[in-house]
Amino acid sequence: MKTRNTENGYGLVAIGMHWVFALTFLGLFGLGFYMMDLGYYDPWYTKGPIVHESIGLLLAGLFLFRSYWRLSGVNPEPEKGLHSLEVWGAKIAHVALYLLPVIIFISGYLISSADGKAIPVFDWFSVPAILEPQKKMADTAGLVHKYVAYATVAIIALHAGGALKHHFLDKGETLRRMIFPEK
Amino acid sequence: MIKSLIKSTSLALALLFAITTQQAQADTYKMDTQGAHAFIQFKISHLGFSYLLGTFNNFSGSFDVDENNPAAAKVSVEIDTSSVDSNHAKRDKHLRSADFLEVDKFPKATFVSTAVKVTGDGTADVTGDFTLRGITKPLTLKVKHISGGKDPWGGLRRGFEGTTKFALADFGITKNLGPASKEVEIYITIEGIKQ
Numbered sequence: 240m241k242t243r244n245t246e247n248g249y250g251l252v253a254i255g256m257h258w259v260f261a262l263t264f265l266g267l268f269g270l271g272f273y274m275m276d277l278g279y280y281d282p283w284y285t286k287g288p289i290v291h292e293s294i295g296l297l298l299a300g301l302f303l304f305r306s307y308w309r310l311s312g313v314n315p316e317p318e319k320g321l322h323s324l325e326v327w328g329a330k331i332a333h334v335a336l337y338l339l340p341v342i343i344f345i346s347g348y349l350i351s352s353a354d355g356k357a358i359p360v361f362d363w364f365s366v367p368a369i370l371e372p373q374k375k376m377a378d379t380a381g382l383v384h385k386y387v388a389y390a391t392v393a394i395i396a397l398h399a400g401g402a403l404k405h406h407f408l409d410k411g412e413t414l415r416r417m418i419f420p421e422k
Numbered sequence: 423m424i425k426s427l428i429k430s431t432s433l434a435l436a437l438l439f440a441i442t443t444q445q446a447q448a449d450t451y452k453m454d455t456q457g458a459h460a461f462i463q464f465k466i467s468h469l470g471f472s473y474l475l476g477t478f479n480n481f482s483g484s485f486d487v488d489e490n491n492p493a494a495a496k497v498s499v500e501i502d503t504s505s506v507d508s509n510h511a512k513r514d515k516h517l518r519s520a521d522f523l524e525v526d527k528f529p530k531a532t533f534v535s536t537a538v539k540v541t542g543d544g545t546a547d548v549t550g551d552f553t554l555r556g557i558t559k560p561l562t563l564k565v566k567h568i569s570g571g572k573d574p575w576g577g578l579r580r581g582f583e584g585t586t587k588f589a590l591a592d593f594g595i596t597k598n599l600g601p602a603s604k605e606v607e608i609y610i611t612i613e614g615i616k617q
Contacts, residue, residue: 279599288512353511375504377515 241421244313248421253312256305257417261395263298264340267291268392271385292351293360299344306337318405318413325401332398339391342383349380448488451580451614453499455482459581459613462501470602476508476517483533485614487580492546492567495538501531503554521597528555536560548584554593561586563610578616585609 243250249257274287317326351358352368353376359365370376405413453460462478483499504525506517518525535550544567552561563584570580587607590596 279597350512350515353515354509372511375518377511378518381515 244315245421246313246316248315248416248419250312251420252308254417254420256301256308260298260301260305263294263301265392265395267295267298268388271388288351289359289361292347292358295344295347296358296360296366299348302340302344309337315416318411318416320411321405321409329398329401332394332401335394336391336398339387339394342387343391346380346384346387350377350384353377353380447490448486448494449578450484450486450617452617453481453483453485454579454613454615455480461609461611462499463609465607465609466599466605467602469600474508476506478502478505479507480505483612484617485582485612487570489570492540493538495546495548496535497548497550498534499532501533503529503531522595524555531555533561552588555595557593559588559592561588563608568611573615579613580616581611581613583609583611 241248241250242252244253270287270291274283274291277284277287317329348358348366349370352366352370353372355368355370355372357365357367402414402417405411406415460481460483462481464476464478465473468474478501480502481499483497485495485497487495503523504518506514506523506525508514508517517523520527523531531552531554533550533552535548537549539547539549541547541564546565546567547562548565549560549562551558563586565582565584568581568583571578573579585608587605589605590599591604
């Protein structure tokens, strides 16, 4: 079982990070969506943001490593026999799924550090604020965070829809490649 | 004949002068928001355990005061609602949202006095039209005149403090903050510079 990618398929590390990132990202999206309208007396009113911010910052760390892994190693070629529109559509979605999270991480960080105070990651450590407190920065960053997250989830739906189509309709290897590492 | 005409004319002029100076004795003071010697603070219970304090950093206003006729005093103030500051960026973001001040839709809150009732030596109930979130209701501030006079830089200043309170729901803020937090108290201290 290979840890690194080859021309033909993904290694264990890329596969593991793909699924951990995907599930954590969707979990954070769900929690964020749920948090927006919580009542003041809801137990998650204070707990939700702590969990969301802590996991978000940890995921940003994973994201950095995942980007390094992707840029430094080989990437498998798209499966043979796909329409060029499918290949290009998938490529654009892949690029978007690396770029949009950058915006989400940065805007989320700016909301939480808008006071100029460090953001705690549970009670393990905290991430310092770099910018001086700025009026209304939290509002703008909040809007960006929300709508870019919606856009990303829409692209994830297309990306997942494509994978399912290749698996069930085309009977291809695309989805299987992202589950079973190269031998 | 001429003498009496001059006499009566000068009497009339003197009277007229007396009336106009009487009116002119109401001095206009501009609130010293530029030098930040004017504050509008709010205080609200947090769950009944303690109080949360906040302030509005940007506002402007003026008042007219006639020392001989305090009941004729007038005051008006315009508050930039987006300048709410409770020393917590995420809470301030929430306070600016539709749950509370909805500052995008209602960027200004205003108070314009309609009546001043002197209640004692240097104290008065100042009633006015208070507009918050587009809702206008009468509000009465208990105001105390602190002092007035020459400042060290050649100007004339005068200062007041005042308190009032109102229910959040009266101005369309219905977010449930708990039974102890239905009313907000306001404390203002305002120094004006004579114009």
